Amino acid sequence: MGRGGGFCRQVGGKENPAIAAWALAAALQAAAAMALLLLAEATQLKDQPAAALQPGEYGEVMFVSRGAFLGLGCTYTAACVCCAAVTLCGYFFWAKLLCLACPLLLLCQLLSLLAAAFGGYMLQQLEAFRSSQVELLRGPGGAAAAAAAAAAADFSLQFLDAHASLVLLFAAAALAAIAPLSKAAAIDEKGTMVDVLLHLPLLCCCIAAAAVLLLPSRCALNVGLGAGFLLAAAAAAALAALQHCGGLAARLSSLLLAAFYLLLLLLALASLLAVGRQFAAGRAAAIRYLRVGPLQQTAFLLQLEAAAFEDFKQFLLLNKGGFSLAAVALAAAVAAYSFFAAAFSLRAAVGGADALRRDISEASSDKP
Structure with a gap:
């Protein structure tokens, strides 16, 4: 600490x-x-x-x-x-x-x-x-x-x-x-503000997204995406720690971290689209359910296809879509952080250890 x-x-x-x-x-x-x-x-x-x-x-x-x-x-x-x-x-x-x-x-x-x-x-x-x-x-x-x-x-x-x-x-x-x-x-003293203002918020967003997807749901889609975010957080923490080893290990870990963050960006975008589609479809089905009237609502649900009924069900289970919107917002935050984290990690791989050194970054910031 x-x-x-x-x-x-x-x-x-x-x-x-x-x-x-x-x-x-x-x-x-x-x-x-x-x-x-x-x-x-x-x-x-x-x-x-x-x-x-x-x-x-x-x-x-x-x-x-x-x-x-x-x-x-x-x-x-x-x-x-x-x-x-x-x-x-x-x-x-x-x-x-x-x-x-x-x-x-x-x-x-x-x-x-x-x-x-x-x-x-x-x-x-x-x-x-x-x-x-x-x-x-x-x-x-x-x-x-x-x-x-x-x-x-x-x-x-x-x-x-x-x-x-x-x-x-x-x-x-x-x-x-x-x-x-x-x-x-x-x-430790070799750490930079990038560690706590870029890598750390990304880890927090990944864990929060995993919690929002995993804790209130048993849907295969949500469980799979939540598990992916949880594993991604563990992998990102391990790779970020290796960046400060120095030498070839630092460059290699930076390259791996850049590639990993690009994959995490794809996971976040896929989650955003998948959960967003589920929310939109479930909300549309719920609106149609309310509009048909009390006498026809049961028949309406029985006529729904299995996939459409599952979207309707998940919409109600996830607090009328509120949890889905929270997951979408967190996935968007993960996507934004992943993009910048990938860019920084690539810069660290090209620049070597100097890109990660606190004294170099402080000296460069003092230049006119």
């Missing part, structure tokens, strides 16, 4: 690029904490039947309670404050405080994994519930049967159905926070 000679040795001071990694981690933790605290203050968790549960009791979906959200939200808030305090005081005032960074990083990474698993479990339970609701729309009772089943559902499922976007927000932010936390632990 910028120590070079150990966690308690100050390297780079206030100019250390690790500060940007800490700041990004704190920002993502703050987003997750805010979402969790907003969920804890939802009126549904204060009213019956949620309020009638004894401490330690849950509804059909475990951990859907004010205490669980409030506890995790407060813990995340404390982690965010600690990250900010250690960074500001350690890098700007008293370097010995950076000795606390090692245990803090480990705790924050474990907390991020816990929160992501927590949100992923809830979103998968919600996906199963919504899937059964969509299937009821094609049954004998149609929309009336689905509405009756929704009204009779456990309060935890109703709560998640109403607040799915906040659940996905804290889960995706928590998972994405792992990247800057890991970078803060690895970056």
Whole structure:
């Protein structure tokens, strides 16, 4: 985390690029904490039947309670404050405080994994519930049967159905926070701002896109694309670390990284088009479903082809297309970052080690 000679040795001071990694981690933790605290203050968790549960009791979906959200939200808030305090005081005032960074990083990474698993479990339970609701729309009772089943559902499922976007927000932010936390632990005095302003945001966008695609869905398309983004983030982190080895290894890793980022650009564009097409087709089917009238809606769904019904179903499962739009936005961000990262990596391969050296870049920036 910028120590070079150990966690308690100050390297780079206030100019250390690790500060940007800490700041990004704190920002993502703050987003997750805010979402969790907003969920804890939802009126549904204060009213019956949620309020009638004894401490330690849950509804059909475990951990859907004010205490669980409030506890995790407060813990995340404390982690965010600690990250900010250690960074500001350690890098700007008293370097010995950076000795606390090692245990803090480990705790924050474990907390991020816990929160992501927590949100992923809830979103998968919600996906199963919504899937059964969509299937009821094609049954004998149609929309009336689905509405009756929704009204009779456990309060935890109703709560998640109403607040799915906040659940996905804290889960995706928590998972994405792992990247800057890991970078803060690895970056040293040889690092440049390119590491934390280009490579690192790209990793965060990849992980966030993977979370948005994987956590709330079981669709083969979304799962495949999400797994691709997750593997891409791991590969990019490994190749970016090799850039600082020096010599031939640095040039070779830069060439590989440039080629990899071009492939990632293609993956992002393909994801943008595929998920965008799925959203547009599902939205069009949902609009036609609403326009045919209550008496013909069941017959309309039965007449849909399998592919068209799947698009309609995914539109409803993914929060009426909201999650798909989030995935499209993140894929667009990955595409933009990948283009510039590929260009920089190619420049590093041509320019050799000097293109990656912090002292050379600083000296060139001081020229008139």
